[in-house]
Every structure is written in C-alpha cells, then in structure tokens.
Amino acid sequence: MALAGLLKEGDIAAALKECEAADSFNYKNFFAKVGLAGKLFLQNFSGSARALTDAETKVFLKAGDSDGDGKIGVDEFAAMIKA
Structure with a gap:
C-alpha cells in the first residue's frame, strides 16, 4: 500500500x-x-486531517531543513524520520 x-x-x-x-x-x-x-x-496521510498551524510548520521546517534552503528534501526527511 x-x-x-x-x-x-x-x-x-x-x-x-x-x-x-x-x-x-x-x-x-x-x-x-x-x-x-x-x-x-x-x-x-488522511484527507480529513487538519492543516498544520503556522507555528507547527515553522518548527517542522526548522527540524528538517538541515541545509537551510527553506525546504525539506528527501534526504532531510529521511534523516528526520530516523532521528
């Protein structure tokens, strides 16, 4: 799946x-x-899920954006999951 x-x-x-x-x-x-x-x-993950708040989005980006480009790439995302 x-x-x-x-x-x-x-x-x-x-x-x-x-x-x-x-x-x-x-x-x-x-x-x-x-x-x-x-x-x-x-x-x-679910069409009925709520949107992240601005604060949650900022924390998520800060945690995942290790190269500082303002985006979370696949390698950064994988590293975040494994942390």
Whole structure:
C-alpha cells in the first residue's frame, strides 16, 4: 500500500513511467500525477486531517531543513524520520 493507502498504484506507476529518462523528473508534475499536489503535510496521510498551524510548520521546517534552503528534501526527511 502506497503512502498509507492514499495513493493509487496506477497513478504512481504512471508518474514513474513519465520520469524514466534521466533528467526528466519534475517534482511538481510528479506530485500532481500521484495526487499529492495541493495537499499539506497531514493531508497526505488522511484527507480529513487538519492543516498544520503556522507555528507547527515553522518548527517542522526548522527540524528538517538541515541545509537551510527553506525546504525539506528527501534526504532531510529521511534523516528526520530516523532521528
């Protein structure tokens, strides 16, 4: 089951197919294709989840953004989960 069962396997397969070639991955297109575009963090796990408050978002970003670029990349997210 993908991402707590929220994403459809067919959507994931189609998104992965579109970025098979080297240098073809576009995260915005990928997220849109698999159904993650426009969702905030908690809504990725349940569509009925509440949005994070501004304070929670700031704490989350501060905890995960180890390189200071204002974003949490996949490696940063993985490190955060393992901490």
